[in-house]
Amino acid sequence: MSAAVKDHEHDHEHHDHKPSGIKRWLYTTNHKDIGTMYLVFALIMFFIGGAMAMVIRAELFQPGMQFVEPNFFNQMTTVHGLIMVFGAVMPAFTGLANWMIPMMIGAPDMALPRMNNWSFWILPFAFLILLISLFMPGGGPAFGWTFYAPLSTTYSGDSTALFVFSVHIMGISSIMGAINVIVTIFNLRAPGMTWMKMPLFVWTWLITAFLLIMVMPVLAGAVTMVLTDKYFGTSFFDAAGGGDPVLFQHIFWFFGHPEVYIMILPAFGIVSSIVPTFARKPLFGYASMVYATSSIAILSFLVWAHHMFTTGMPVAGALFFMYCTMLIAVPTGVKVFNWVATMWRGAMTFEVPMMFALAFIVLFTIGGFSGLMLAITPADFQYHDTYFVVAHFHYVLVTGAVFSIIAAAYYWLPKWTGFMYDEKLGQWHFWCSLISVNLLFFPMHFVGLAGMPRRIPDYALQFADFNAFISIGGFLFGASQLLFVWLVVKCARGGEKATAQVWEGAEGLEWEVPSPAPYHTFETPPHVK
Amino acid sequence: MALKHQPLTVKLAVIALAMFGFGFALVPLYDVFCDLTGLNGKTATTAATADAAQIDISREVVIEFIARPNKQMPWIFEPEVRRMTVHPGEIHIMNYLAENPTGRFIVGQAVPSVSPGQAALYFHKIECFCFTQQKLDAGKNMLMPLQFYVDPALPSQFSTITLSYTLYDVTNGWTESIAESTQLGE
Numbered sequence: 001m002s003a004a005v006k007d008h009e010h011d012h013e014h015h016d017h018k019p020s021g022i023k024r025w026l027y028t029t030n031h032k033d034i035g036t037m038y039l040v041f042a043l044i045m046f047f048i049g050g051a052m053a054m055v056i057r058a059e060l061f062q063p064g065m066q067f068v069e070p071n072f073f074n075q076m077t078t079v080h081g082l083i084m085v086f087g088a089v090m091p092a093f094t095g096l097a098n099w100m101i102p103m104m105i106g107a108p109d110m111a112l113p114r115m116n117n118w119s120f121w122i123l124p125f126a127f128l129i130l131l132i133s134l135f136m137p138g139g140g141p142a143f144g145w146t147f148y149a150p151l152s153t154t155y156s157g158d159s160t161a162l163f164v165f166s167v168h169i170m171g172i173s174s175i176m177g178a179i180n181v182i183v184t185i186f187n188l189r190a191p192g193m194t195w196m197k198m199p200l201f202v203w204t205w206l207i208t209a210f211l212l213i214m215v216m217p218v219l220a221g222a223v224t225m226v227l228t229d230k231y232f233g234t235s236f237f238d239a240a241g242g243g244d245p246v247l248f249q250h251i252f253w254f255f256g257h258p259e260v261y262i263m264i265l266p267a268f269g270i271v272s273s274i275v276p277t278f279a280r281k282p283l284f285g286y287a288s289m290v291y292a293t294s295s296i297a298i299l300s301f302l303v304w305a306h307h308m309f310t311t312g313m314p315v316a317g318a319l320f321f322m323y324c325t326m327l328i329a330v331p332t333g334v335k336v337f338n339w340v341a342t343m344w345r346g347a348m349t350f351e352v353p354m355m356f357a358l359a360f361i362v363l364f365t366i367g368g369f370s371g372l373m374l375a376i377t378p379a380d381f382q383y384h385d386t387y388f389v390v391a392h393f394h395y396v397l398v399t400g401a402v403f404s405i406i407a408a409a410y411y412w413l414p415k416w417t418g419f420m421y422d423e424k425l426g427q428w429h430f431w432c433s434l435i436s437v438n439l440l441f442f443p444m445h446f447v448g449l450a451g452m453p454r455r456i457p458d459y460a461l462q463f464a465d466f467n468a469f470i471s472i473g474g475f476l477f478g479a480s481q482l483l484f485v486w487l488v489v490k491c492a493r494g495g496e497k498a499t500a501q502v503w504e505g506a507e508g509l510e511w512e513v514p515s516p517a518p519y520h521t522f523e524t525p526p527h528v529k
Numbered sequence: 530m531a532l533k534h535q536p537l538t539v540k541l542a543v544i545a546l547a548m549f550g551f552g553f554a555l556v557p558l559y560d561v562f563c564d565l566t567g568l569n570g571k572t573a574t575t576a577a578t579a580d581a582a583q584i585d586i587s588r589e590v591v592i593e594f595i596a597r598p599n600k601q602m603p604w605i606f607e608p609e610v611r612r613m614t615v616h617p618g619e620i621h622i623m624n625y626l627a628e629n630p631t632g633r634f635i636v637g638q639a640v641p642s643v644s645p646g647q648a649a650l651y652f653h654k655i656e657c658f659c660f661t662q663q664k665l666d667a668g669k670n671m672l673m674p675l676q677f678y679v680d681p682a683l684p685s686q687f688s689t690i691t692l693s694y695t696l697y698d699v700t701n702g703w704t705e706s707i708a709e710s711t712q713l714g715e
Binding site: 251 | 537545563646
């Protein structure tokens, strides 16, 4: 199979011309180039957003005001959230989709390559606009990444206009990316690649893409309403004009809850690819994984108001949203069970991608459990807006989404660069990250339960010790990620040659093309048996 | 190749556009939903008819009145009494005092909210100063009347209803509409 592909590549070598220098990257319509750009962009954003987290943790290292003004602190929490969600996690997943989906389904490229180029290249401008808004008089957005009205309408500065336009551009970029993924999967699967033979990464991304085109436009609508409320005299969210600020929260979380699944479903796909490889067993319960992913996606549209229990709602409403939220634990439990069952009696080895995948399973489950606690309406009245919530969503987003992205990078890096990464350095990166991330986020549960509010630059004295631990964990976690950059650069430059299959237990079309993957793959579709 | 992908691409783009529209459709949908369920304590913005034939003297309901001017609104705005006990079906009049202590002409708009929210459906206003904008010249004051009754169908678990008014300064919008109507007159 791989030999056939190689011959084919040889025949078509003249297709490989690409403009040199920057033009190659500006004009490229190649899914691998675009995937690489997305991943590099996400990594840069991860460090910019991470630097903001360092500012937050430096300020919170001790009680009292140390380094920054409260207004600047608020800008840091806001922009940190926006950058990590829209600039780091989502583009990283889109980058992985670009690189891997065509190779996994035996397609020559994404279905709409020019749109693909466009959807990447508008993204840096969105974040440039967001970041330069920090230098405006009065500072950048400071209303939290959730931009609740009236904070973002009545009480915000003029940087709000820049914030709104940058969110519009991010939204357009993700919608175009999502359309591209769906069209590619529907139209370009190789002969024999039936729906129920698709790798789970492809399945989870297909469902994610549908979520994206359903909810990103709603976010675009919400920011547009904020814009017109602030500058053009409408009153969608202004009670004086007959509007309702609670309506903002409904619209925002109608987007916001599916959004959190947008950031975790591809992670499920990644872990479902990695665990069977290193357990050397096929994935347990493939079909149930597909159905579980679909049911999580459907349920995600029915639970948004669990973010708003404290706004007050009738008992029937609170019960509905509480039970629907708890119901999500069922398909998620199916997934965790299947991963564990895949490893059961497997011939396991523990290379770095597997270590990150295992850490994902354990730590994401902790995040899931704290989510269940938050779903209990009366308990939520205590937890709401405390560090318990911060602990919860960082467990699912950092040790969940980010760990899965790092795992994916280790898993496919040899396929991308053609070289094996430095295993020893990778293990160092893993253990440093694992220890520091728990020092960073676990104590947040305790200070949250004890009542420390989120998004406040100062705190009561009794939280001082825990916050010092948390900050030290934060600095160590930040520093550990520098090991990752060093490792990636080293791996791109050279190292031990990787084979086509890379991992002994790896199965799937992407492992049948040589490493590094040639510029064009599967120009004639493979036949999948 | 491109033609092969066109139908699906167009369909997906239409879904995205429709969802953008759906975001805006949530605004009226939310209003309708709140009107039907009384969620959020929204009361009717038009007058109810005085259809209070039967008075249920076996029950008493406490009505609490809260009035507060919005931060940007300089008026003094207070109810005459803080609370009153009524029988469901009885029609009552309650006056609110408004005073404009500033040296300029100001227009106000009161926005009501009822708590608990589900009781909003059973709180009927026959006449209310909140149905229209109220004007006060510099230094003047006035009494603003509210005529209301509680529906005898009010479920028995509600023994206290709180009616809250927030008063907003809408002078800007008012002068514009006056300017418009003068133009039309000419």
